[in-house]
Amino acid sequence: MSFQSLGLSDALLKAISKKGYTTPSPIQEKAIPPVLEGRDVLASAQTGTGKTAGFTLPLLHYLSENPKAKFRPIRALILTPTRELAAQVHQSVKDYSEFLNISSMVIFGGVNQKPQVARLRQGVDVLIATPGRLLDLHNQNLLSIKRVEVFVLDEADRMLDMGFLRDIERVMKLMPEKRQNLMFSATFSKDIRKLANGILNNPIQVEATPENTTVEAISQKVYRVAKGKKTGLIIKLISDGNWKQVLVFTRTKHGANKLCKKMISSGITAAAIHGNKSQGARTKALAGFKNGSVKVLVATDIAARGLDIPLLPHVVNFELPNISEDYVHRIGRTGRAGANGQALSLVSADETTYLRDIEKLIGQKIDVEIVEGFEPDPNASTVPIKPGQNRQQRNSRNSGSKNSSGNRNNRNKSNNSRRRNDRRN
Template identity: 75%
Template sequence: MSFKSLGLSDALLKAVDKKGYNTPSPIQEKAIPQILERKDVLASAQTGTGKTAGFTLPILQILSQAPVLRKRPVRTLVLTPTRELAAQVYENIKEYSEFIDIRSAVIFGGVNAKPQIATLRNGVDILVATPGRLLDLHGQGALSLNSVEILVLDEADRMLDMGFLRDIKRILNLMPAKRQNLLFSATFSKEIKKLAGGFLHHPVLVEATPENTTAEKVDQQVYRVDKSRKPELVIKLIGEGEWQQVLIFTRTKHGANRLSEKLNKNDITAAAIHGNKSQGARTKALDGFKKGSVRVLVATDIAARGLDIPLLPHVINFELPNVPEDYVHRIGRTGRAGASGEALSLVSQDEMEYVRGIEKLLGLKLPSAVLEGFEPSGKPEKDEEDDRGPRQRNPRSKAKQGTGNKKPNRFKSRSSGNRNS
């Protein structure tokens, strides 16, 4: 199978070739023909498998074949849950549309809206947006959604959860009822599928891999440790392992700040990224991490989706997420596009119910070990509050992937579980 056999134009094939891609991924191979046939699509695939191109390429094909309208109203709307993902999708659209006459733009909060409004007034064919800023600019009369022909919900499960549901419903009411709807994500719960059924029209279900699965080349490992000793263990793992690029997930914004500060005090360059940071600070931290000037990026789940960091070798769950599906997205930052990666989870006694929730979702038992010198005391520890108040005792949690170019583990461990299970 080649991109040409999917029916893409020469201009799009030229752009794909320029990016160095020769063969479509399974999700692209299955989704592109369905989208070109103007069907509604519910697409599920692992992170890092080319979902963005899976909807971007056929949309560009559809739009480029239609007459160019003088005022260029928004004809395709792509909604994403985070600013970082919106920016990444926009960059992909720009790259793939290099050789065709298509205008695209991205709008999100945290930055000055005036340049975004000026861009919209010049006419935009494809708009990538986060819900809040989109509704804000629509309320100001800066844009209209009356001409939208194609709606894309990227990371659709998060877009349709209770945090975004009200905004999504408002946005749906601003668009023509007759349109093509495309939902892409790595995970879809039964509840989300039922909810999506309310506005999808005879959707085609496209699955490149079984739902809620993780990349095969991600080495997942659980280390049981007291909560109070997690910072010490992280510093030891990174320092003695000489890891140069590590993405660490915390449950709270304050926790991300504290861990980042502690790492810097121990001569490990780190930066925190979360919702309380300005967009400028978030962009600077991510850019430094990608370029290597920042060794460790400590993030809340704002980074669990959409961050495409090529060949990221290490992901650490400093704390497990409350929702098991989020584990899949977190560890999906490593082991992308066929690369290998390592995903470690530091688990205190009070998080074991989250481990069980993740194992149930994945249908496998995560290998577990205790590192010498970091044996759990077995004593109950004070439960921290998250950024929304006391942490809920919800057995739904997350997990992570990966290693790449990792050095042999220098720690002796007492394992319980098969690493290959």
């Protein structure tokens, strides 16, 4: 099948050709026709399979084929969970609309709102936004989405993971009831399907690959290692392998900063990217990583859905995620668009449960290797350290109301932190 056979306009076909694409990916093949028909769509596709084009191409076709009002209201809204993903989607919209008379822009938090407001006042057809900044500007009466014709919820599962449900519900109330709705994501949980039932009208469901499977082009390997030897091992792997571009995931912002400093002190150019970094710092770090001046980008899961780096050869889980699905999203940064990629995980004893859950999720055993001098500690506990829990709490045998209270406090702190991050977007 060709893009031309999908029924896209000549202007879009010209833009697609300029990008060097010749045939649609499976998710594009399945999603574009029903979107062009005006149907609501619930689409599941693992990261790296081209799902962004799966909704941007038919959306742009619709807008270009249908006359617009003299006053240019926001006609299409694409909601994403992170700034990086919002910027990535906006770039795709710009690329594909190069030969169309369609305007677009992106808004997100962490930067001065004045330039965004000035651009909004000029009129915009397609708005790509994170929930926090969108609602903030709406509450200031600086934008209106009451004439939106097409609404896209991108990475819907990540939206829920990050605590955006209430914001999504607020956004829904601000748009007209009659509109086309598209939900795209890497995975769909029961909660996502419940959300879809409240947004989509008689949707057609499309799925490019089995849920939570990993891209076949990605070679996966586990290095069993003592927790205290992880830093030394990853530096050895990067140095001995002469790796030029490595995306490394840590579980916490502090861990990302700490590992980044260790890398730099060992002569490896590195930068960290996470929610506590300013937007300017995040943009600079990502730009350096893409142009090769930064060899290693150390990131938290905020980057798992928002980075689009062609031909990225290596992804390393310095720490396994405690949510199994995040493993799929992390390693999906490599092996994109059919290219080969390598995903390595440094696994200590306390991550044994996480590894077992990941293997169960993806339906395969991952090859294990041990490097001499970096062997795992045979005496280390295999009990996982939960988020917000330190070693003393993990090893404590105390139980009862004290522990219950502590768990509640940890959950409250986590929820408060999540709400702060929501507003930061």
